[in-house]
Amino acid sequence: MSANTNIESVQREDRVFEPPPEFAAKAHIKSMAELEALRAEATSDPEGFWARLAESELHWFKKWDTVLKWEPPHAEWFVGGKTNISYNCLDRHLGTWRRNKAALIWEGEPGDTRTLTYQQMHTEVCRFANVLKRIGVEKGDRVALYLPLIPELAIAMLACARIGATHSVVFGGFSSTALVDRINDAQCKVVVTADGGWRRGNEVKLKPAVDEALKETPSVKSCIVVQRTKSKIHMESGRDHWWHELIETVDANCAAEELDSEQPLFILYTSGTTGKPKGILHTTGGYLLQAHLTTKWIFDIKDEDIYWCTADIGWVTGHSYVVYGPLSNGATALMYEGAPNWPEPDRFWDIIERHRVNILYTAPTAIRAFIKWGEQWPLKHDLSSLRLLGTVGEPINPEAWMWYHRIIGRERCPIVDTWWQTETGAIMITPLPGATPTKPGSATKPFPGIEADVMTRDGKPVGANEGGYLVIKKPWPAMLRTIYGDDERYREQYWSQIDGVYFAGDGARKDRDGYFWIMGRIDDVINVAGHRLGTAEIESALVSHEAVAEAAIVAKPDDLKGSAIVAFVTLEGGRVPTDELKEELRKHVTKEIGALARPDEIRFADALPKTRSGKIMRRLLREIATSGSVAGDVTTLEDFSVLEKLRTEEE
Numbered sequence: 001m002s003a004n005t006n007i008e009s010v011q012r013e014d015r016v017f018e019p020p021p022e023f024a025a026k027a028h029i030k031s032m033a034e035l036e037a038l039r040a041e042a043t044s045d046p047e048g049f050w051a052r053l054a055e056s057e058l059h060w061f062k063k064w065d066t067v068l069k070w071e072p073p074h075a076e077w078f079v080g081g082k083t084n085i086s087y088n089c090l091d092r093h094l095g096t097w098r099r100n101k102a103a104l105i106w107e108g109e110p111g112d113t114r115t116l117t118y119q120q121m122h123t124e125v126c127r128f129a130n131v132l133k134r135i136g137v138e139k140g141d142r143v144a145l146y147l148p149l150i151p152e153l154a155i156a157m158l159a160c161a162r163i164g165a166t167h168s169v170v171f172g173g174f175s176s177t178a179l180v181d182r183i184n185d186a187q188c189k190v191v192v193t194a195d196g197g198w199r200r201g202n203e204v205k206l207k208p209a210v211d212e213a214l215k216e217t218p219s220v221k222s223c224i225v226v227q228r229t230k231s232k233i234h235m236e237s238g239r240d241h242w243w244h245e246l247i248e249t250v251d252a253n254c255a256a257e258e259l260d261s262e263q264p265l266f267i268l269y270t271s272g273t274t275g276k277p278k279g280i281l282h283t284t285g286g287y288l289l290q291a292h293l294t295t296k297w298i299f300d301i302k303d304e305d306i307y308w309c310t311a312d313i314g315w316v317t318g319h320s321y322v323v324y325g326p327l328s329n330g331a332t333a334l335m336y337e338g339a340p341n342w343p344e345p346d347r348f349w350d351i352i353e354r355h356r357v358n359i360l361y362t363a364p365t366a367i368r369a370f371i372k373w374g375e376q377w378p379l380k381h382d383l384s385s386l387r388l389l390g391t392v393g394e395p396i397n398p399e400a401w402m403w404y405h406r407i408i409g410r411e412r413c414p415i416v417d418t419w420w421q422t423e424t425g426a427i428m429i430t431p432l433p434g435a436t437p438t439k440p441g442s443a444t445k446p447f448p449g450i451e452a453d454v455m456t457r458d459g460k461p462v463g464a465n466e467g468g469y470l471v472i473k474k475p476w477p478a479m480l481r482t483i484y485g486d487d488e489r490y491r492e493q494y495w496s497q498i499d500g501v502y503f504a505g506d507g508a509r510k511d512r513d514g515y516f517w518i519m520g521r522i523d524d525v526i527n528v529a530g531h532r533l534g535t536a537e538i539e540s541a542l543v544s545h546e547a548v549a550e551a552a553i554v555a556k557p558d559d560l561k562g563s564a565i566v567a568f569v570t571l572e573g574g575r576v577p578t579d580e581l582k583e584e585l586r587k588h589v590t591k592e593i594g595a596l597a598r599p600d601e602i603r604f605a606d607a608l609p610k611t612r613s614g615k616i617m618r619r620l621l622r623e624i625a626t627s628g629s630v631a632g633d634v635t636t637l638e639d640f641s642v643l644e645k646l647r648t649e650e651e
């Protein structure tokens with residue numbers, strides 16, 4: 001099989017959902033004509049388009065001299081401009097009626113709540129920025145944030161941004177080893193953590209993991225600890241300080257630094273295919289513009305909305321769509337600390353009903369879990385406040401899309417399926433809910449100003465419905481600037497695979513209407529009898545069977561066909577794994593896609609190995625299917641017992 005062979009696409013989905021007219025009438029972008037006009041403007045003069053919006057939507061202390069400096073593969077946006085994200089997210093609202101508006105409505109897993117207005121957020125951020133300065137953090141220094149999903153995490157990010165320090169948020173579920181790697185890679189000076197957080201009724205202890213990590217991180221001079229669970233922890237004298245004590249020692253005024261547009265804002269680590277995580281570096285002005293604008297247009301945020309993105313801030317989704325995008329827009333964002341099934345599987349619906357949430361943004365993996373737990377849970381609740389739904393993180397299979405549409409959206413709410421990556425910083429391919437007709441399973445079309453395409457490995461555009469490699473053809477404001485400390489890897493990974501374009505690493509096809517259908521990571525593509533198939537499509541076919549809750553497809557070497565298809569399947573509650581069912585599922589895939597995609601082997605499992613952000617780790621399943629054991633890196637795995645079980649079932 002040559003590397004230039006395209007990926008075959010086998011999925012077909014014909015349903016189309018028009019934007020509801022009453023939604024469109026009130027939306028920021030109200031029609032296809034309006035959207036097309038924006039696209040046309042952006043295509044004919046991309047720099048002019050972004051500059052116009054940067055000027056009208058954001059505060060600049062000093063305007064830029066050059067919109068874009070593009071020396072491939074390095075882009076700089078709004079060069080010479082001075083701004084500050086913390087100022088844009090807080091200070092600029094204080095002179096308006098929004099001063100007293102809720103910026104953040106937070107709910108802890110045990111049920112405790114906190115609401116912070118823009119004025120209160122501003123005070124907290126200023127105080128913490130002063131704390132950082134007092135302990136010696138300077139512009140350009142890196143600060144690691146290893147916290148539960150509590151307001152202090154957003155406050156600490158904004159405080160770093162305020163003084164020009166670069167934050168590196170490490171998801172609170174990561175182990176101390178993962179923390180060591182990330183702290184050392186970025187040479188962080190300070191770690192901000194908490195005693196612990198709450199998850200499924202249990203305390204997730206953070207400080208002990210930090211204590212362990214700090215034995216191997218010579219760059220760290222201080223550790224600041226938020227008191228959340230009040231469990232007993234060790235405080236190292238001279239190194240560790242309580243957050244609540246430090247903020248008493250500083251005043252509540254801290255002017256936002258006038259920072260270069262290209263001042264590094266954050267590093268966020270994302271797993272590569274080979275062990276070492278990549279520190280994705282984002283900067284200030286361009287990132288803010290795209291996070292702001294996508295939040296406004298895609299989530300159609302209005303002042304009266306309560307908007308809830310369920311992502312943890314440990315992921316890029318939480319950076320752009322829990323913190324920076326919503327606050328820059330002066331919106332009210334909800335934040336929930338804990339698990340969706342605590343104390344019962346209806347926690348999300350309960351939160352939506354109680355807080356009257358209007359916009360919900362979550363992940364397909366969560367939606368599939370809700371389907372598995374049963375529709376009786378959402379049906380118990382009044383979800384009539386919802387007006388818009390979103391998904392991100394994986395291809396959403398049409399079955400799950402339809403369930404989300406029917407059971408959560410009650411056939412009333414548009415769904416925005418948003419494609420993007422840690423690297424892209426903000427949403428890239430997406431419907432605009434008042435303008436774009438949607439098709440279940442398609443992220444539809446690029447956001448205005450984004451030039452995406454599908455190409456062969458040697459850089460030729462593919463025809464309609466032919467699978468290929470998803471690429472971005474022009475630099476965009478929120479794009480990653482490099483991999484921290486490894487510019488060569490940045491060049492190699494993203495800009496050298498196909499000449500002259502950004503290589504996203506995803507397979508995709510465009511249909512006749514130009515709609516993008518993401519087929520999953522290229523590394524997960526399997527090659528059966530000379531056909532390259534995206535795993536997402538076969539998985540989607542399996543999940544469309546009523547007995548199946550989740551499915552993961554991997555290939556294992558096969559003498560005859562090159563690869564054999566192995567399906568790992570979890571069943572809906574109450575369904576019994578039998579050989580008859582295996583046969584039925586094979587037939588079902590044959591019917592849905594064709595004999596080509598028929599799984600050679602089906603293995604039932606209680607659960608699938610996932611990363612902590614909910615992505616199925618097919619790499620591990622591939623190892624299990626092939627050799628029966630796992631030798632590769634498992635530091636990003638959420639639940640080790642899943643792997644153990646799969647292994648034992650195998651033996």
Ligand code: PRX
Binds near residue numbers: 396
């Ligand atoms: O494979 C795509 C998938 O998630 C990858 C990016 O993962 P990460 O950097 O962790 O960021 C997740 C949140 C932005 C992509 O390369 N992905 C993300 N959104 C979608 C998606 N696949 C299909 N449809 C989506 N809407």
